[in-house]
Amino acid sequence: MRVSSQYPKWPRTWGLDRFSMAQYRELVPIASRCSGAIVRNQKIAASRLKQSSFPKPGVIGLTFIIFVSIALFNSQRRMLNADGDLATHIFLGRKVLEHGITFTSDWSHTKPGGTFTAFEWLSEAIYLKAFELGGLAAVHVFATLVIATSITLVAVFFRSRLTPLLSMPIIGLVGLLSATHWIARPHLFTFLCLALLLGLVTRGISYRYLLFIGPFFAVWANLHPGFVYGLIMFGAFLAGDYVDQGWRRIPWLQVSAFGAAFTATFLNLLGWDLHLHIIEVLQDPRSYKLIGEYWPTEIWSFWGATFYCTVACLAIFCIAVRRLPKVSTLLVVLASTILAAEYFRNVALFALF
Numbered sequence: 001m002r003v004s005s006q007y008p009k010w011p012r013t014w015g016l017d018r019f020s021m022a023q024y025r026e027l028v029p030i031a032s033r034c035s036g037a038i039v040r041n042q043k044i045a046a047s048r049l050k051q052s053s054f055p056k057p058g059v060i061g062l063t064f065i066i067f068v069s070i071a072l073f074n075s076q077r078r079m080l081n082a083d084g085d086l087a088t089h090i091f092l093g094r095k096v097l098e099h100g101i102t103f104t105s106d107w108s109h110t111k112p113g114g115t116f117t118a119f120e121w122l123s124e125a126i127y128l129k130a131f132e133l134g135g136l137a138a139v140h141v142f143a144t145l146v147i148a149t150s151i152t153l154v155a156v157f158f159r160s161r162l163t164p165l166l167s168m169p170i171i172g173l174v175g176l177l178s179a180t181h182w183i184a185r186p187h188l189f190t191f192l193c194l195a196l197l198l199g200l201v202t203r204g205i206s207y208r209y210l211l212f213i214g215p216f217f218a219v220w221a222n223l224h225p226g227f228v229y230g231l232i233m234f235g236a237f238l239a240g241d242y243v244d245q246g247w248r249r250i251p252w253l254q255v256s257a258f259g260a261a262f263t264a265t266f267l268n269l270l271g272w273d274l275h276l277h278i279i280e281v282l283q284d285p286r287s288y289k290l291i292g293e294y295w296p297t298e299i300w301s302f303w304g305a306t307f308y309c310t311v312a313c314l315a316i317f318c319i320a321v322r323r324l325p326k327v328s329t330l331l332v333v334l335a336s337t338i339l340a341a342e343y344f345r346n347v348a349l350f351a352l353f
Helices: 022-051 059-073 076-081 085-099 121-158 164-181 187-199 206-222 228-244 252-264 273-283 285-290 300-322 327-342 343-350
Strands: 103-104 115-117
Touching: 059 076, 059 121, 059 164, 076 121, 085 121, 121 164, 121 187, 121 206, 121 343, 164 187, 164 300, 164 343, 187 206, 187 228, 187 285, 187 343, 206 228, 206 252, 228 252, 228 327, 273 285, 300 327, 300 343, 327 343
Parallel strands: none
Antiparallel strands: 103 115
16 A cells, blocks of 8 residues: 655554554644644743743832832931931830820920820831831831832832833832932821822722722821821812713712711821811911921922923823823822922822822
8 A cells, every 4th residue: 555755654563554544644744733832832831941040020129129229228317317307206106105195295395294195106106116126227127118119009000001111210200209208207108108099099999999998098097197188189089080980970989988088087096186286287387487398399499390390291291192181180180289389298299199
């Protein structure tokens, strides 16, 4: 029996006499394809093994490593002693753990024997524990981790929206503007909370969302009064989100979300006295005359010029692409820009949200 030249000669010694010629012709191409697939799979596995042997950090890992390095090795003196408040916060943290959040002021030169209330009691207690763990070095490391984590969370937001080539310069600008307040103080927790809030609002609003937003703002209110800034940004986003949906129905979801956030801020050890204290500070004209953080952002300073150039670039970009962002994004940017221009301390918060 003759076999076509494109197939090997019929090997009678293999015990294949029971197969027909048609079956034999079908088996040869199948076997060749299987052997080719095995070789390809072996090459793919080898290349993957080679890649896994030398892991390369992505944008998120690089962001964390870079800002940990910068904050840890290049800003130690400023972070620990830019304004002298760190020692006070550590001291108050010890007072809180010993006497509670309200105690007699036995260290004041202007009001000795008066009653003092620690409005940032939770963050001050955390700083005290860091200090007891390893002194000022531990406080510095802890503040560095909070800063790097906050900026890394912002990088997570950009990862799914921009290419690494575009996201890295923007993340660098976020770090530069936030560096105006790289100081070991309770406001660093507002950095972290704002970055977390950015991740929450960009995931979409739903009724399941209410399970997280209440406890989140309750913890924030016990950490730092910066939760007021978070409420303003959250309210601006919810109002814009309602407009983006077309004004077609009563905004029960948005109202419920903001109501849950606002109500949760009263779940602190001071209750509504915390809110009264914040209003009192904001209405006191001495705050705007004596505290530099509450002064307007000056355009001729380095940080002011960087901030206003960033705002101008955002406006030029919107004009160049001839497309306005969503109303929710627009309201948040407008609110944060106004607050940052009015109070210098909000420039860093503008960068993070």
